[in-house]
Amino acid sequence: MTMRTFASLLVALLVCLPAARAQTSAPFVERLLTREQFRKLDDGGFVIYMRHGKTDPTRPDQPEPKFDDCSTQRPLNDEGRKMAADIGRSLRQARIPIADIYVSPMCRTRESAQLVFGREARVIVVDELFSSTNQTSEQKKPIIEATRRLMSAPVSPGRNRFILAHAPNLADTMGYFPKMEGTVVIFIPQGSGFEYVGSIRPDMWPELLR
Template identity: 25%
Template sequence: MNRTILLFCLLMPLATVADEAAWAAWRAGEAALLMRHALAPGTGDPAGFVLEDCSTQRNLNARGKQQARDWGQLLAKQHSGSVQLFSSQWCRCLETAELMAIAEVQPLPIINSFFAGRGDGPTQTQALRHFLQTAPQQSPIVLITHQVNITALTGISPASGEGILLSLPLTEPVQVLARIRMD
């Protein structure tokens, strides 16, 4: 048991160093932050879903709203300059981005959910790859999207409000620099 604790304590500073290197890459335009929207309890969307009507969708709860604000504070600490902030058009993603309060939110349809046949997963994933390969690196990039989109690109199933820093340019498989959870 003591060996396990010792090993954990020895590895903990390495994770912090690795995370700082990932954040430095993000600030330098050598990484992109791909985030799952903050906590919106449930799965998928209710029957009668209408993209333009938030009352027909799953939405952030109080904890999800706080996660989004916490992300905004974290990102402001990581970078004091401008940020490119893109979001799925789903209300829970747009609200996550807006509550972060770090930049003007730019809706990006290619990162809309394709869960339950609402979109075309392979086509959207390829378009996202292309976007990340060709996006102007004038400032750090943040994309707020859905679990299915992140899983299709990375193989990772993120928790609500989890962020993944991806190395740019993208490789095959995608290189994950860090995973950041906002509990």
């Protein structure tokens, strides 16, 4: 390679570097839901995604947890159970209309759903909403597909779709990992995709309900 050829390649590389940096996606920025946005949930048409209540970190999921054996999974702790029950009371106090309820098959999500909506509530357990933690890229594909589908499908006015699942599923679907267990995330479904509106941390409910 001649010096002239090398210099030309170097110039081309330097020219391309700014464009390469511009294409790098920015980190996700969490937005807290405002009271005005919260009131709009009464009108329906939203997807409400909740991360399960607080769990016991000293009892992690086994490498291959069994859906029907809660001893193989990280469970809710007492604080998480109270958290889920409090969120349920807040939803009822706000009179937010909930239509279909989709739940991950994990024990902590199914128990959270019972505490939020009551044991008699009709929930739809979707195996593909299983936590994507420790899954391979290939294993994550149906999880991401199911999550995206439920977040994107239109919802009729006067109704809201509720999904109770896991933070890693959102992270793999849209790059957002709600760090606080019990976080509720609001989306507007758009058919072929979805729009992020904002998040409700567990300690925000009293202020939103004022």
